Each structure stands twice: as structure tokens, then as C-alpha cells.
Amino acid sequence: xxxxxxxVEGIGLWSPQFADFAALRAxxxxxxxxxxxxxxxxxxxxxxxxxxxxxxxLAVEVAGQALAMSGRDPATLACVxxxxxxxxxxTDAICSTLARAPAELSPTRFHHSVHNAPAGYxxxxxxxxxxxxxxxxxxxSFAAALLEASAQALAEQRPVLLxxxxxxxxxxxxxxxxxxxxxxCALLLAPEAGATTLARLRLELPADHASSTxxxxxxADAAVGNPAAAALPLxxxxxxxxxxxxxxxxTALDLLIAVEPAA
Amino acid sequence: MTTxxxxxxxxxxxxxxxxxxxxQTQHDALRHGRGGLRPNDFGSAPRLGWVGRxxxxxxxxxxxxxxGWDCRNxxxxxxxxxxxxxxxxxxxxxxxYGARRVALLLGTSTASIGATxxxxxxxxxxxxxxxxxxxxxxxxxxxxxxFAAAALALxxxxxxxxxxCSSSAKVFASAARxxxxxxADAAVVGGVDSLCDNVxxxxxxxxxxSPAACRPFDAARDGISIGEAAGFALLERIDAAPxxxxxxxxxxxxxAWHMSSPHPEGHGAELALDAxxxxxxxxxxxVGYVNLHGTASRQNDAMExxxxxxxxxxxxRASSTKGFTGHTLGAAGIVEAxxxxxxxxxxxxxxxxxxxxxxxxxxxxxxxxxxxxxxxxALSNSxxxxxxxxxxxFGRSP
Numbered sequence: 001x002x003x004x005x006x007x008v009e010g011i012g013l014w015s016p017q018f019a020d021f022a023a024l025r026a027x028x029x030x031x032x033x034x035x036x037x038x039x040x041x042x043x044x045x046x047x048x049x050x051x052x053x054x055x056x057x058l059a060v061e062v063a064g065q066a067l068a069m070s071g072r073d074p075a076t077l078a079c080v081x082x083x084x085x086x087x088x089x090x091t092d093a094i095c096s097t098l099a100r101a102p103a104e105l106s107p108t109r110f111h112h113s114v115h116n117a118p119a120g121y122x123x124x125x126x127x128x129x130x131x132x133x134x135x136x137x138x139x140x141s142f143a144a145a146l147l148e149a150s151a152q153a154l155a156e157q158r159p160v161l162l163x164x165x166x167x168x169x170x171x172x173x174x175x176x177x178x179x180x181x182x183x184x185c186a187l188l189l190a191p192e193a194g195a196t197t198l199a200r201l202r203l204e205l206p207a208d209h210a211s212s213t214x215x216x217x218x219x220a221d222a223a224v225g226n227p228a229a230a231a232l233p234l235x236x237x238x239x240x241x242x243x244x245x246x247x248x249x250x251t252a253l254d255l256l257i258a259v260e261p262a263a
Numbered sequence: 264m265t266t267x268x269x270x271x272x273x274x275x276x277x278x279x280x281x282x283x284x285x286x287q288t289q290h291d292a293l294r295h296g297r298g299g300l301r302p303n304d305f306g307s308a309p310r311l312g313w314v315g316r317x318x319x320x321x322x323x324x325x326x327x328x329x330x331g332w333d334c335r336n337x338x339x340x341x342x343x344x345x346x347x348x349x350x351x352x353x354x355x356x357x358x359x360y361g362a363r364r365v366a367l368l369l370g371t372s373t374a375s376i377g378a379t380x381x382x383x384x385x386x387x388x389x390x391x392x393x394x395x396x397x398x399x400x401x402x403x404x405x406x407x408x409x410f411a412a413a414a415l416a417l418x419x420x421x422x423x424x425x426x427x428c429s430s431s432a433k434v435f436a437s438a439a440r441x442x443x444x445x446x447a448d449a450a451v452v453g454g455v456d457s458l459c460d461n462v463x464x465x466x467x468x469x470x471x472x473s474p475a476a477c478r479p480f481d482a483a484r485d486g487i488s489i490g491e492a493a494g495f496a497l498l499e500r501i502d503a504a505p506x507x508x509x510x511x512x513x514x515x516x517x518x519a520w521h522m523s524s525p526h527p528e529g530h531g532a533e534l535a536l537d538a539x540x541x542x543x544x545x546x547x548x549x550v551g552y553v554n555l556h557g558t559a560s561r562q563n564d565a566m567e568x569x570x571x572x573x574x575x576x577x578x579x580r581a582s583s584t585k586g587f588t589g590h591t592l593g594a595a596g597i598v599e600a601x602x603x604x605x606x607x608x609x610x611x612x613x614x615x616x617x618x619x620x621x622x623x624x625x626x627x628x629x630x631x632x633x634x635x636x637x638x639x640x641a642l643s644n645s646x647x648x649x650x651x652x653x654x655x656x657f658g659r660s661p
Contacts, residue, residue, distance in 0.1 A: 001444070001445040075519075084405070085404065086404050086425075098307075098383065098384075099386075102460055102464045105467075110464075110466075111465075111648060116651055119517075124521070124522070130516065135424050136422075136425060151441055155439075155444055172383065176399040249420060250412070252418045
């Protein structure tokens with residue numbers, strides 16, 4: 001394969017440690033952490049924001065941050081939303097209801113339970129009629145979604161918004177998911193360099209298989225308890241001087257990413 | 264602007280649904296107008312509507328090496344993989360290209376949530392999952408692809424697309440992009456969805472389930488019948504299978520309208536159609552058969568009938584086959600892709616089972632009864648919650 005070259009125009013981030021990508025950069029520069037407020041998901045109209053489940057608000061928050069950085073028009077922007085577990089809180093609630101009184105299942109909760117609820121809310125809120133998708137690949141969800149979004153950006157020569165997020169689970173399901181804290185991130189990827197380019201990414205599928213790159217030690221506390229946090233090694237390179245990281249993509253297959261910040 | 268794509272060979276495919284297991288069984292059922300729906304005999308009371316249930320799922324056993332993956336959805340996937348020599352074709356592709364060069368892209372809406380539901384019904388005294396269901400990989404939305412990767416010993420890019428009822432159509436698009444960029448030499452695509460309480464009671468709560476067998480495009484249609492199915496296809500470059508039918512184009516779009524009802528004028532569906540035709544490099548007049556999404560919900564069918572009437576000539580034939588299979592949700596895209604491929608292979612357009620009194624809004628394109636005619640190009644429409652639309656174009660090899 002030829003390496004895939006593409007360009008980052010926006011970066012979104014929200015976790016209990018980081019309100020946005022600037023907060024990650026500040027932490028890497030040694031600043032004391034500031035606990036962020038809950039994700040605001042400002043792109044959602046106020047009534048939708050109230051109705052939207054937490055998984056949607058987190059995904060829309062990070063997607064909105066990346067979009068704002070890029071200055072792109074969301075109405076024509078393809079998007080890929082990834083989540084390893086979907087909305088664990090809704091799954092827990094639905095399965096509890098089904099076990100107790102199945103006929104009482106809430107229709108709103110049911111349509112919020114689809115894996116593409118964040119994509120649906122996003123496209124409705126932004127008037128987006130471009131392709132939208134919702135994907136998952138367990139612990140490899142971020143890497144697999146990055147490849148999916150990058151392939152779409154390059155094969156179709158269009159910018160693509162990638163958001164990867166999981167909320168904290170609770171209830172009996174939590175023991176299975178092991179995902180006990182929220183984390184979300186987003187990248188606005190473009191096939192060509194432009195005025196808002198932040199960095200160039202070069203993606204390769206190397207012939208060998210090795211351990212994923214660990215995050216910098218200063219991010220170790222943020223890199224656990226959520227599959228979407230697998231993005232942190234890449235986010236750290238984007239926040240710093242660039243470099244290379246390796247993320248597990250599939251059984252015995254890695255994604256090797258070289259990051260070169262824009263001058 | 265969407266530009267034409269390089270076509271891909273659909274070098275193998277298979278399907279298992281309420282019509283039975285394997286392509287020949289499906290074709291026979293369609294040919295004889297023999298639908299697979301029956302009064303709901305699945306899951307918890309009360310009995311909701313009719314279902315398209317696959318016979319033999321309960322008695323299908325996973326091989327010992329895969330026993331940890333056992334659940335209804337993975338059994339159905341395994342049953343589906345045994346048909347039409349599909350496993351042999353995947354093994355041959357793996358040998359030819361290498362395990363890391365065969366991508367695996369599957370669609371599902373609920374994956375194995377049936378197993379999670381069961382765990383919640385049988386929580387132990389401490390409120391934990393029962394010991395036999397403490398298998399984390401089963402209780403995740405990517406369980407289907409993870410199981411299939413293990414079952415097929417594939418090591419290429421692996422992804423689950425879960426965009427509700429367009430899921431297993433969109434995987435064809437993802438596969439086309441990976442092969443185009445040389446990230447893979449072949450891709451196994453498809454999807455599986457199995458009956459579970461979540462969808463039966465969920466669609467019931469949305470008042471979308473018909474009390475009887477669904478009647479797509481009937482004037483008095485009153486909702487969907489939920490089905491289950493497994494289907495798979497192998498996509499390769501044309502030089503690997505020059506005589507195989509082809510994926511000529513795909514289109515994807517969003518409605519930007521509503522979480523659980525389609526845009527009333529079908530804007531998103533039409534954008535997906537336009538993109539699919541543009542990638543195939545053809546006009547609507549060249550389309551011989553359209554397998555419609557046709558769920559038998561009032562809104563979907565009204566939107567889709569209007570789209571068909573305004574975009575296709577009277578010579579194009581169209582039908583929904585959900586009266587045969589029920590709405591197999593995340594598996595609907597692959598099931599109906601195999602029907603579109605069979606229309607090309609057999610020169611046969613399946614009739615729109617279930618519509619006794621066709622909706623007057625339906626145009627002359629509708630095939631209410633079976634028709635025998637050459638089909639060179641066939642389309643399949645798939646639309647999902649969240650306003651997610653996909654359209655696939657298949658064609659005969661020249």
C-alpha cells in the first residue's frame with residue numbers, strides 16, 4: 001500500500017481532565033489541571049440538548065470543537081461517529097426494563113439506543129445531508145474509525161469529521177465493559193492541505209505487529225477506563241512537536257501514524 | 264462532485280433468513296411467492312405481531328474453539344457462514360491474499376444484545392451477570408465482527424457499522440474505499456441481526472409493528488414485521504473474478520430531519536440514489552430492478568414510492584421483499600443486496616408480496632407479481648433511524 005497522507009484541521013477533546021484540546025496541551029506543558037464543566041454540546045438547539053442523552057452530548061461537544069477550529073460548513077461535511085459501547089446507560093436502562101416489565105420500554109429511550117444516535121442528532125442539528133456513519137471495533141474503535149474516516153476522505157476526496165467517544169457505564173453491564181469514565185475526541189480530516197491545516201498525518205499498515213505506543217507519562221491517569229482514550233498517544237503528538245505512534249487496528253494488525261505539525 | 268468508481272467483483276455471497284438458508288432456498292421461495300413470516304413465537308409475552316424467524320438457530324452449535332462466542336446472534340452468523348460454500352471462498356481469498364489483506368466489515372443494529380438482555384433477566388444474588396454470561400466480548404456492539412474475525416481467521420481491517428437499518432448496505436461502501444486505496448485486496452462484507460426483546464418491544468413502543476404480516480406498499484399497510492437474517496459477500500478486484508456480478512456504485516446520505524421517521528420528500532434517499540448512480544456512471548433509465556427499502560411503515564413507503572415515481576421510467580421494475588423476510592434491520596442491506604444480485608443472475612423480478620390493494624401513490628414501476636425479464640443493473644435501497652440512507656448498484660459482468 002501507499003501511505004495515506006491527510007491533514008488535520010480541527011481537534012476536539014472532552015474528558016473529566018480536559019475541557020478541550022488546549023487543556024491537553026497545557027497539561028503537557030506542565031500546567032496544573034483545571035476540572036472542566038460538563039460538555040455543553042452548544043451546537044444542539046436548547047430543547048434538543050435537554051432531550052439528548054449523555055452519549056450524544058459528549059459526541060456533539062467534541063465534534064463541535066473540531067468543527068469550530070476548522071471553520072468548515074457542517075451541512076456538507078461527511079461524519080463518522082465511533083463508540084466502543086454505544087450508550088451504556090441506555091443499554092442498562094433498557095435491559096433492566098425488559099427484565100422487569102418489557103411492555104414499559106420507552107419509545108424515546110429505544111430510538112436513543114441506536115448506535116448512530118450521535119450521528120443522527122449531529123446531522124439534524126447541523127442540517128447535514130452528507131454521508132454519516134456510526135462504527136465500533138471494541139478497544140480498537142478509535143484506530144478503526146480513524147482508518148474508516150481517512151479512507152473516506154481520500155477515496156472520495158472530501159473532508160470528514162471523526163468523533164470517537166464513550167460515556168461512563170453503570171449498573172451490572174459496567175463489569176463487562178470496564179468503561180467507567182467519559183472520554184471523547186474528534187478530528188477534522190481533509191484530503192488536502194489548506195489555510196486551517198494544523199498537522200499532516202501519514203497512515204500506514206506496517207508489516208510487523210507490536211505493542212501500541214503508550215501515552216506520555218503525564219497523561220497516564222487520563223488514558224485508562226475508556227476505549228476512546230486510545231487516541232491519547234496521537235493527541236499528544238498533535239499537541240507537541242509531532243512524531244510517530246502505533247495503535248492496534250485489528251488482530252495482529254497495527255496502524256502506524258506519523259504526525260507532522262504545520263509550520 | 265461524485266465521480267465514477269472502479270467496479271468490484273462480488274465473487275461470492277450467501278444469505279439465511281426466514282425464507283431458509285442459502286441462495287437457492289431464497290430464490291425458490293421468491294419464485295413461488297412463499298413468504299417466511301409467522302405469528303410471533305419468540306421471546307417474552309405478549310406476542311407482538313408477526314416475525315421472520317430463522318429455523319435452526321437454536322440447534323446450531325458453534326465449534327468448540329468458538330464456544331465462548333455462543334449467543335443467538337453469533338449462532339445465526341455461523342449458520343449463515345455455512346451456506347453456499349462461502350467459508351471455502353473466504354479461505355481461498357485468505358490463502359491467496361494473506362489474512363491481513365482481507366478486510367472484514369459487517370453491519371448490525373443490535374449485535375448480541377439478546378445475550379445482555381438474558382443476563383439482566385438472570386442477575387445473580389449480588390446483582391451481577393450470571394457466571395455463564397460473564398463474557399465481555401458478547402456484551403459489546405462489535406461482538407459480531409469480533410466473532411466473525413475469529414471464525415474466519417481474518418486479520419485485516421475489521422469494523423462494525425451500526426447505523427440501524429442501513430448498516431449492512433454501508434459496509435459495501437467502506438469496503439470499496441479500502442480496496443480502492445489498496446488497504447486490502449478483498450473484503451468480507453455483510454451483516455447479521457437476530458430477534459431480541461429490545462427490537463420487538465422497542466418497535467412496539469414506537470407503534471410501528473403491524474399486528475399481522477407486513478404489507479409493503481399496500482394502501483392499508485399498518486407497520487413492519489421484524490425479521491432476523493445473516494448474509495455475507497466477498498468483494499474483490501474484477502481481475503480476480505471477471506465473470507462475477509459487480510458492485511458498480513454506492514451512495515450514502517443523511518436526512519437531517521428526524522431520529523425515527525424519514526424525510527417526507529425523501530431528500531436524503533434521493534441524494535444517496537444520485538451518488539450511487541454517479542459512482543456507477545449510469546442514469547436511472549438503465550436500472551432494471553430496484554429492491555426497495557419498503558418496510559411497510561406508512562411514512563417510509565409513501566416517501567419511497569414518490570421517489571421512485573419521480574426518478575425512474577415506467578420500464579424500471581421495483582418491489583419490496585420485506586413481505587417475504589420481514590424487516591431484518593441491520594441485516595436488511597445484505598439480504599436485499601443478495602436479492603438484487605439474484606434478479607440479475609436469474610432474470611427474475613420478485614413480486615411485492617403482501618400488497619393486496621396497492622397504494623395508489625405507487626407508480627407503474629411496481630412489480631406486484633413476479634416477472635421474468637433480463638436485469639442488467641439492480642439497485643438496493645436501505646434507510647435507517649437517524650435519517651441514514653444508503654443505495655447500492657449492482658451489475659452483470661460484461
